[in-house]
Amino acid sequence: MKVLKDLFEDYRFVVSFTILCALLLLAILSLFSPHDPTLWGTAPRDIKPSWEHLFGTNSKGQDLFWQAAFAVRNSLIIALIAASLSRVIAVLVGMVAGYKGGMTGTVLMFFSDVFLVIPLFLIIVMLAMLVRERMNLVTLGLLLAAFGWSWDARVIRSQILSLRERGFTQTAVLSGTGTVRLVLNEYMPFTTPLIFSTLINNMAWVIGLEITLAFLGLVNMDIPTLGTMLQWAISYQAILLGYWWWIVTPIVLSVLLFVALYWLSVSISEYLDPRTRIQRVGA
Amino acid sequence: MNKPVLRTENLKAFYVLDVHGDQTVVKAVNGVNLHIRENEVYGIAGESGCGKSTLLKTLYGAIEPPLRLMGGKVYYRVVDEELDASRLSAEDKRYLRWEFISYVPQGSMSVHNPVLKLKETFHDFISAHLSGKTREEAFEIAKAWLVELGLPTKILDAYPHQLSGGMKQRVTIALAALLKPKVIICDEPTTALDVVVQRGVVQLLKSIQRELQNSIVLVTHDMGIHANVADRIAIMYAGVIVEEAPAATVFGSPQHPYTRYLINSLPRFGDKSARESAPGNPPLLSNLPGGCPFHPRCPYVLEICKREMPETVALNQNHKAACWLVVEREDGKTP
Amino acid sequence: MEKLLEVDRLTKVFTLGTMISRVRITAVDNVSFFVRPAEIFALAGESGCGKTTTARIILGFEQATSGQVIHKERPERDSKHRKVWFSESIQAIFQDPFSTFNPLRIVDRYFFETVRHYKLEDNREATIKRIDQKLKAVGLSYEEVAGRYPSEFSGGQLQRISIARALLTDPILMIADEPVSMVDASLRMSIVNLFKKLKEDIGVSVLYITHDLATAYYVSDRIAIMFRGNIVEMGPVEQVLMEPRHPYTRLLRESIPEVDPDMRWSEMITLTDIEQEEYLRRGCKFAGRCPMVMDVCKDIMPQDITVGDVQVKCHLYNSPSSGSS
Numbered sequence: 001m002k003v004l005k006d007l008f009e010d011y012r013f014v015v016s017f018t019i020l021c022a023l024l025l026l027a028i029l030s031l032f033s034p035h036d037p038t039l040w041g042t043a044p045r046d047i048k049p050s051w052e053h054l055f056g057t058n059s060k061g062q063d064l065f066w067q068a069a070f071a072v073r074n075s076l077i078i079a080l081i082a083a084s085l086s087r088v089i090a091v092l093v094g095m096v097a098g099y100k101g102g103m104t105g106t107v108l109m110f111f112s113d114v115f116l117v118i119p120l121f122l123i124i125v126m127l128a129m130l131v132r133e134r135m136n137l138v139t140l141g142l143l144l145a146a147f148g149w150s151w152d153a154r155v156i157r158s159q160i161l162s163l164r165e166r167g168f169t170q171t172a173v174l175s176g177t178g179t180v181r182l183v184l185n186e187y188m189p190f191t192t193p194l195i196f197s198t199l200i201n202n203m204a205w206v207i208g209l210e211i212t213l214a215f216l217g218l219v220n221m222d223i224p225t226l227g228t229m230l231q232w233a234i235s236y237q238a239i240l241l242g243y244w245w246w247i248v249t250p251i252v253l254s255v256l257l258f259v260a261l262y263w264l265s266v267s268i269s270e271y272l273d274p275r276t277r278i279q280r281v282g283a
Numbered sequence: 284m285n286k287p288v289l290r291t292e293n294l295k296a297f298y299v300l301d302v303h304g305d306q307t308v309v310k311a312v313n314g315v316n317l318h319i320r321e322n323e324v325y326g327i328a329g330e331s332g333c334g335k336s337t338l339l340k341t342l343y344g345a346i347e348p349p350l351r352l353m354g355g356k357v358y359y360r361v362v363d364e365e366l367d368a369s370r371l372s373a374e375d376k377r378y379l380r381w382e383f384i385s386y387v388p389q390g391s392m393s394v395h396n397p398v399l400k401l402k403e404t405f406h407d408f409i410s411a412h413l414s415g416k417t418r419e420e421a422f423e424i425a426k427a428w429l430v431e432l433g434l435p436t437k438i439l440d441a442y443p444h445q446l447s448g449g450m451k452q453r454v455t456i457a458l459a460a461l462l463k464p465k466v467i468i469c470d471e472p473t474t475a476l477d478v479v480v481q482r483g484v485v486q487l488l489k490s491i492q493r494e495l496q497n498s499i500v501l502v503t504h505d506m507g508i509h510a511n512v513a514d515r516i517a518i519m520y521a522g523v524i525v526e527e528a529p530a531a532t533v534f535g536s537p538q539h540p541y542t543r544y545l546i547n548s549l550p551r552f553g554d555k556s557a558r559e560s561a562p563g564n565p566p567l568l569s570n571l572p573g574g575c576p577f578h579p580r581c582p583y584v585l586e587i588c589k590r591e592m593p594e595t596v597a598l599n600q601n602h603k604a605a606c607w608l609v610v611e612r613e614d615g616k617t618p
Numbered sequence: 619m620e621k622l623l624e625v626d627r628l629t630k631v632f633t634l635g636t637m638i639s640r641v642r643i644t645a646v647d648n649v650s651f652f653v654r655p656a657e658i659f660a661l662a663g664e665s666g667c668g669k670t671t672t673a674r675i676i677l678g679f680e681q682a683t684s685g686q687v688i689h690k691e692r693p694e695r696d697s698k699h700r701k702v703w704f705s706e707s708i709q710a711i712f713q714d715p716f717s718t719f720n721p722l723r724i725v726d727r728y729f730f731e732t733v734r735h736y737k738l739e740d741n742r743e744a745t746i747k748r749i750d751q752k753l754k755a756v757g758l759s760y761e762e763v764a765g766r767y768p769s770e771f772s773g774g775q776l777q778r779i780s781i782a783r784a785l786l787t788d789p790i791l792m793i794a795d796e797p798v799s800m801v802d803a804s805l806r807m808s809i810v811n812l813f814k815k816l817k818e819d820i821g822v823s824v825l826y827i828t829h830d831l832a833t834a835y836y837v838s839d840r841i842a843i844m845f846r847g848n849i850v851e852m853g854p855v856e857q858v859l860m861e862p863r864h865p866y867t868r869l870l871r872e873s874i875p876e877v878d879p880d881m882r883w884s885e886m887i888t889l890t891d892i893e894q895e896e897y898l899r900r901g902c903k904f905a906g907r908c909p910m911v912m913d914v915c916k917d918i919m920p921q922d923i924t925v926g927d928v929q930v931k932c933h934l935y936n937s938p939s940s941g942s943s
Contacts, residue, residue: 167717170679174709175728175783176735189722330802331773433886477664477829482873482887504803507832507875511882530879541804548807549877550836553860558836560808564772 007271016263019256027073035063037070037224049245056245059236064249070224072253074137078210078225079203081141082148087199090149090156091191095183097153098160109157115150123147124209128218135220140213144206152198156191163187193272200265204258211254226250226257286360287318288498289342289384289466294355296341299348309568311337313522314355316595319466319498324488326513326530327502328545330565334522335502336389339468342500343386344368344376359383361465381412385459389470392451395443402439405458412462428461429454432490449480453487460491467491468500473508481505485512506549510534515601518542521566521576524595528602538604540581575607583608621688622791622823623676623708624652628685630671643897645671647847648685653791656821658813660834660855663844664870669827672844673795676825677710706736709784713796715776719768725779726764732786752785756812774805781812785822792816793825798833810837831874835859843867846896846903853928863930866904902933910934 007013035042041061049056055064093112097105124147131139163169163186172182207226213219214227221228229250238246293316298309311334319325329335337350346352357368361383371379380386388394396404402422409421416424426436438446438454446454452472460467469488473481489512492499501513509516510530517527518539526539537543544561563580566572572579578588588607595605596613630646646668653659661669674680676687689707712718719725729749732738739745750760756778768776777797784792794813798806810833816822828834834841835855842852843864851864862868869887896903905915914933923935 167712167714168720170677170710170712171718171728171780171783172720172731173679174677175732177731178735185723185727186720189720330804332802478831478873479664479869479887482875482883485875485883486886505875506803507877510877510879511875534877534879544804546877548804550807550810550832551877552832552835552871552874555836557811558807560806560811561804564774565802565804 003271007267010267010271012263013267013271016260016267019260020264023072023076023253023257023260026069027076030066030069030073033066033069035066037062037067038222046241046243055249056243058232058238058246059241059243060232064246067224067229068249068253071226071229071250072257074223074225075207075210075227075257076203077137078141078144079206081138082144082206083199083202085142085145086148086202087152087195089145090152090198091195093149093153094156095160095187095191098157099164099179099183099187101161105157109154112150112153115147116154120147121212125213125216125218128213132218132220135218137223140210140219141206144209148202148205152202155198156194159191159194160187163190193269196272197265197269200261200268204261204265207254207257207261226254230254286321287358288321288360289317289319289500290358290360290365291315291317291342292356292358294338294341294357295353296337296346296350297353298337298350307569310334310522310571311350311568312341313571315519315522315524317342317517317524319500321465321498322492322496323514324492324499324501324512326509326516327500327519328504328506328509328516329502329519330504332565332568333519334568335519336470338519339386339388339470339500339502343380343384343468344371345386359466378412381409381459381462381464383464384466384468385462385464386468387456387459387470387472389474391470392448392455393443395451395455397443400440400442401446401454404443405439408458409462425458425461429457431494432457432487434487447480449476449483452476452480452484456484456487456491460495463495464497466498466500468502470502471504472501473503473505481508488512506545518545521571522568523576523592523605524603525577525606526604528604532602538598538602538609539577539606540583540608541577542604575605585611620655621652622655622657623825624650624688625672625676626650626686626688628672628675628687629683630668630675630680631683641898644847645897646675646682649844649847649849650685651842651849651852653823653825655790655823656817657840658817658824658826658838660826660828660838660841661844662828662831662834662841664829666846667844668847669844670795673710673793673825673827677708677793706787707789708791708793709787709789710793710795711777711780711784711797714800715773715780716768716800718776718780721768723767725766725768725771726760728783729763729786732783736787738786748786749782752782753779755785755816756782757808758782772802772805774801774808777801777809778812781809781816785816789822791823791825793827795827796829797826799828799830806833813837831859831870843870846899848903848931849922849929850904850931851928853926857926857928863925863928863935864904864932865908865910865934869907902931 043053043057043061043063045057045059045061047053047057053063053065055068057063093108097108124143127143128135168186169182172186177185210219210225211227211230214225214231217231219228221231230247233247233250293314294312295314296312298311300307300309315338327335327338340346340350341352342357344357352369358365359368359379361379395401402425405425406418406421422439425439429436434453434457438450443451456469456472473484476484485508488499488501503509513530515527515529516533517524518533518541519525520541526533526537526542533542534546537546541561548558548560550558561580566576574590575588575592578584581588585607593605593607593610595603596609597603598609598613628646628649629644632643632645634641634643649668649672661672663669671680675682719728730745733745733748739748746760753759753763758775758778763779771779798809801809813824813826814837817824826834826838838855840853841855841858842849843858843866844850845866851858851862851867858867859871862871896906899905901917902915902920905911908915912933920931920933922929922931925935
């Protein structure tokens with residue numbers, strides 16, 4: 001618990017942790033929703049926020065509070081699928097390319113570079129158009145995972161390259177340690193903070209991209225996410241009609257989510273930074 | 284006798300570190316009295332983590348947090364007038380630096396700006412002292428000085444990466460001496476250099492001293508270098524000077540047990556007899572033992588050593604040591 | 619004469635620079651030497667002479683361009699076998715004790731891993747006994763080391779721990795790359811004495827790689843002086859260092875400051891400014907600085923000439939008959 005105590009000394013961690021907890025709670029509440037979020041007309045239309053409808057209702061006759069709960073949950077699910085999967089790819093590619101080097105490393109880095117230089121966004125849009133019919137949370141997560149790993153693979157590779165030159169690598173080899181164990185035991189403690197902070201950053205990227213794709217109408221509009229919520233509000237011209245709560249809800253939630261993820265990543269990676277960890281171990 | 288050009292009085296400088304709420308005090312300089320005379324090479328010897336680099340920073344007045352001056356004074360003797368270094372204004376300090384005192388920090392050879400020619404980097408340093416002189420005149424002075432020291436002048440037009448480590452180190456030292464300062468402080472100038480290059484650096488230090496007749500404070504852990512250049516040597520251990528004497532005395536009849544270990548453990552050519560290191564490990568400056576800091580490693584330890592730090596005793600005019608063994612012996616002599 | 623390890627005409631060429639301006643540097647040039655059982659063999663020279671590269675090739679961390687490393691017990695050069703015998707019968711310790719162990723891991727893990735990976739013991743009790751025995755051999759004990767991080771030890775202690783770990787497999791040869799250059803002056807001799815003791819008590823041979831001729835003289839039996847990739851002089855340490863024959867060995871020997879204020883340097887020396895130039899020389903690499911340089915030195919690389927017990931790479935020792943060839 002010392003870890004949490006140390007982390008709670010950082011105000012950024014406190015703020016982001018609180019926001020995330022609140023958003024998670026909201027997402028969990030969706031399990032107890034009285035309405036099916038895909039159905040229309042389960043509530044009166046266009047009502048301002050009130051005690052009965054906390055976030056108001058929209059022109060489709062849906063309670064925005066419950067819509068928001070589903071949206072946050074689904075956006076987080078997409079982000080988790082995409083970010084975790086792309087971390088696995090990034091770690092594998094980065095570590096193999098860094099430790100093995102040679103021809104294998106060159107080939108892997110070539111692929112990673114290809115993903116870096118191609119116009120990612122256009123290709124994602126094109127692919128999204130192709131699979132639009134079968135687009136659900138998982139396919140969207142997979143699609144974004146396939147494109148979100150290349151830069152982080154490169155970062156991990158460069159870290160492994162420098163760790164490989166450190167004396168303890170040679171000590172481990174002379175101790176008879178095999179490659180897999182060497183990477184797991186010796187390098188992982190240094191790489192974990194990096195993986196962690198890129199995981200959170202990648203989640204933020206995925207959420208942002210999902211909003212963009214929804215905005216372009218390239219996802220399944222029936223599934224409530226932060227992006228589709230915003231898209232519906234705009235297509236019903238909520239601003240012009242004065243239904244500000246319809247458009248403010250997804251925007252505020254997205255901003256909160258971004259801020260929380262960003263500060264969480266900053267404060268945790270500062271805490272896990274090997275340099276400060278060595279100081280703590282030494283103290 | 285010469286008046287000291289640089290003098291300290293019970294100098295104390297500690298690092299105060301704060302790691303996640305735990306405060307650590309590193310007593311790097313813990314009551315040091317130095318008298319550096321005019322026209323001498325003063326060697327300070329000690330192992331890593333004994334506080335010798337911190338002592339130099341304090342002498343030069345380069346005290347930056349987390350390092351804090353906790354007590355004592357540093358005096359510079361500028362034109363027959365003794366100045367308290369801690370009371371100097373920033374402007375005075377800037378003026379005294381390079382003209383009165385120069386400092387060649389450890390590894391300074393690798394801090395040159397890689398994209399500037401050496402002369403440009405160098406000009407940035409001394410431009411404050413060259414009012415009334417054009418750049419070209421300044422370079423002429425620098426060139427003439429390099430010629431005098433037997434270094435090639437083309438190096439001023441070179442980029443740092445074009446020179447070997449030894450050459451960079453020699454240029455750095457030569458340029459630190461350009462404005463003919465009264466005191467030059469060198470921190471480990473020969474460390475990480477090859478032996479043949481080390482010899483070149485020592486050769487340069489000697490010729491600078493001969494030319495300027497000034498004082499050079501030379502810090503290194505290498506006793507061989509001290510034997511070769513230093514007039515007087517101070518042995519530093521855990522933030523204090525434990526012994527100070529002319530070079531021949533330090534090597535000929537060392538008094539402090541630590542000095543003896545240091546001298547006797549040095550391997551010599553033509554003598555393969557067994558050499559012993561001091562037992563144990565140097566103490567952490569953040570966690571010093573009570574009394575004399577050497578007592579846990581000392582084979583002659585007395586009860587009093589564990590309780591009290593010995594005073595520095597003068598064995599004769601030039602030879603001082605801080606050790607209870609010496610105190611007791613000297614007391615026995617004078618009834 | 620029994621040879622534990624033989625290095626035979628080892629050569630390593632590094633290519634520096636870009637695609638357009640390439641420079642090929644022969645970091646190790648036709649180097650041959652051998653280590654006998656229970657012997658301390660010093661490989662000495664300045665930085666960039668190729669001594670560390672030689673050690674890395676022997677340990678398998680680097681591939682040689684040509685030449686071979688022959689081991690007494692298993693002469694095959696198959697890379698798979700090599701790994702096993704290198705690690706079991708040849709162990710190594712390194713220059714920087716502070717980076718020898720991962721700062722985020724407890725030091726004793728390396729001991730347990732070594733025992734486990736080489737299947738040296740089959741239960742925990744025997745493992746700890748073995749670890750304790752090896753740590754005692756270097757003046758420490760298991761209790762002092764168990765459960766601690768590297769940052770809790772001094773450089774001297776870490777270097778001892780590193781030696782103890784290397785001893786776990788009961789190696790017959792230990793490769794020590796500059797083992798004392800980063801250890802405190804007051805502790806340096808304790809490490810060097812340890813090598814002597816290991817040699818005398820359990821017959822471990824040591825390949826002692828160093829730039830410090832004074833400790834090399836103190837501890838080793840035979841020595842090879844390397845300069846710009848070549849061994850320029852090799853033989854019993856007493857002869858090589860007390861009566862140096864090669865002009866470079868002489869310069870090196872004279873450049874070690876004597877720890878005696880009565881023996882200060884008086885003679886001036888000239889230094890080279892550009893290392894690369896010396897590597898690329900056609901003839902003897904030292905010709906540019908040699909006080910006794912002859913015309914032949916600038917064009918032809920001298921042969922290894924045996925003078926008494928010592929092997930010298932210098933035209934000065936050419937006998938009239940071999941000189942004409």
